[in-house]
Amino acid sequence: MLARGETVHGRVDELPFSERAVPQAKGMQRIALTPIFADTAWWGFLALGRTDASRVWSEMELEALRTAAEVFGAAIYRAEAEAERERIQLKLQAAQKLESLGVLAGGIAHDFNNLLTSILGNANLARMDLPPDSPAEYPLQQIEATTQRAAELCRQMLAYAGKGRFVVRTQDLNHLIKDIIQLLRVSLSKKASIDLELAPGLLQVVADAAQVRQIMMNLVLNASEAIGDRPGRIRITTGMIRPDSACFDDAVCAPEQPAAEYVFLRVQDDGCGMTAAVRARIFEPFFTTKFTGRGLGLSATLGIVRGHQGALKLESEPGQGTTFTLLLPRATEQPAEPEVPAPTAPAWQGKGNILVVDDEANVRHVAGRALETLGFTVTAAQDGREAVELFAANPAGFTAVLMDLTMPRLNGLEAFAQMRQIHPSVRVVLMSGYDAQASTASVTARGLAGFLSKPFELAKLREQMRALDDLPPQL
Template sequence: PATEEKPAQLVLQLRDADSAPTKFKELSDRVTKVTAALHRQQRAEEERRELEAQMLQSQKLESLGVMAGGIAHDFNNLLTSIIGYSELARAQLPEHSAAGEFVDAAVTGARRAAELTQQMLAYSGKGSRIVEPVQLSRLVKDITRLLEVSISKKCVMRFELPEDLPACMADATQLRQVIMNLIINASDAIGDRSGVISITTGAAWCDRDYLDENFINDTLEEGLYVHMEVADTGKGMSADVRARIFDPFFTTKFTGRGLGLAAVLGVIRGHKGAIRVYSEPGRGTTFKVLLPAAPGVEPQAVKSDSEPEQWQGFGTALVIDDEESIRALARHMLMRMGFEVATASDGREGVEVYREMAASNPLVLLDLTMPHLDGAAAFAQLRRINPKVRVIVMSGYGEQTIDTQFAGKGLAGFLQKPFRLAELRDVVKAAVEP
């Protein structure tokens, strides 16, 4: 064929025998320089293409994150009304009644929907987090039994979890979600065949060259990192599948499995870490998670949950939210706690209502995203009226977003939508009691 490559010989004949060695060396040097220049150009072109691909992937993930966060915010507003009013209705029904059971089932379904929105917020990097020292090996051991019952009985799990691992500053609940999703993904990859899933943890110093070569997150800094690898002996992935596995709802199955690996990516990025996948068809898959270490910090003991209190408050409160259903819901809940409650439909109206009520120093529940005057601007004006105003910010976004906007500004509390009566009571109690 015309395109077939064949070996060739270059024959040089120099008529002047005396100058032949010199001319040959000059020609050889020129060929060497041209060849080296071509190789450099080829390498530069390959690096440029790889960098462009990484930038496109990063931009795509950022865009999907913004979209996921916006959808989660809107759904959380809707779920706040569904869960809140259902709980108020349940409180009016006999404990053992058919209607009560129906309401309980509705609340359970709504809370499952809220869990999905939390995964969407995790993917967007705006999820609510409780950051504390976490020892990764210990965390994996604590959920070993849960991991084993979540996978196929044909899968064998192997662990390599050193005890002397340094801690990392993380949300333990979100890291458990990461581990579970990676294990379930590995089990799905093995399918009905027998296979092995390995979980390995460790720590290593990562320099700039290693980070640039292995992870596309350009915000990673040199330093000590803890890492976790989840490897399986499954069917592996093609390059096309690897490029899409972190997209929301992407699946190689006939039915979707939710956000899955997309939520994993969001959690890791929210912890200033990174994740990389190594896989080839027929050779299995390995996910490597990297998290900044916090050497010298000891993990805290797990706190037990306490029973909700039937606490009662007093005084006045002001609810500022552009969603009428949420205003009414919060008003009913606060009235059950003993407050006299006024409402406002946006930030501008809320500031005027507060000005009229300032003498009674009302507690303020303030939505973050509103027309005319958003939560941050309304908060600033409320502080000008009363520097000691007690404000609880409500939002369908996570606490991480609130911390960024209100750090050091004297916020009395944060309430994640959708919220339950007990959660509102706890936040209000903390805000009004010294």
């Protein structure tokens, strides 16, 4: 291999046999060549050839050849650097676009969840006041059902924004797949079949089981749609990898701080595949290649992956099928036994005064009315600062505090911190339709008494307030 600036020249028939073919095919008898380097990387050779076998290259001609090779190398390096810069810029623009859409989706979902809390709560309360044979019973049931469907869309929007509430614990990925495989099979096109290739042993991840199942459902349904009306196969594979430095270079979504080991779920189909234009837009909300959209499926998948500090890779070409690869950090703990919630008697009644804190008047009203039906008295505050002032005036006068997480002046966590300084054993239940910080793990770590995800039904509120009886008494 020639070094930078070196030249070799002489008769073509003196070259190694494997290197003679091209110049001889061009009728060359004598040749001079020098390597081209793009920065420090060898790129190729630049050569001069003559049909005159007696031709001898002068030093000036060889120097010109070396100079031309340097010029070519610099131009190639600049072109490659510009192409790389454009690639990074496009990736950054795509990430910024997804981030902006995520902020918008999260904000809309938060505001809608406040509205849905009022609608669902008032419908619950109205049904409680009806006689069993009231003609209003069925319309109210429909209002509740429609509200729950709207709440599910909000949850998908929050998942897309990476702000969905995760109930995380150590899970076995293979076990989650086996739990949902029958549902997947009945949801697919009759022409599509599923092949499972699950790695032996436990593949532990710290994850929200419901969210991981949603990812599986989204990816498998996408594969089924790609297969369409013709016979096809969907292969679901699991395993474990130790990523190298280039593992996430082509990922659609990648963690900021990669873990040492990852558990992967790969969903591969032999369907129609995607063009580059479709791949560039496939994770946009409501984007579809069909006549009607499927909503936020793959968009929500991306948000869930981000929320779990995972990665997602996409490989697809027209006519060659599609492969999605989900990677989640491997956990070292054994999967926990599922918790079985204790049943709550519908007739349970509480007692005491509850401080209800929310910046939305309709939420304060419906939560207050619901608590009154459970036997409590209610004091209302419109933000965290007013709540702290009321609590400081009479800490022993409140059985518990039901408080929104996102409020002006003082948010729920800030207000809780100040209340705890006043009364260390204060019982605070946070409610929110927005923030991922209020996951079960965070609630426990911060010493909160519980969390309610908006919108919530009266039964959920009763269950949460009933759980306060099992806590140590306030001092």
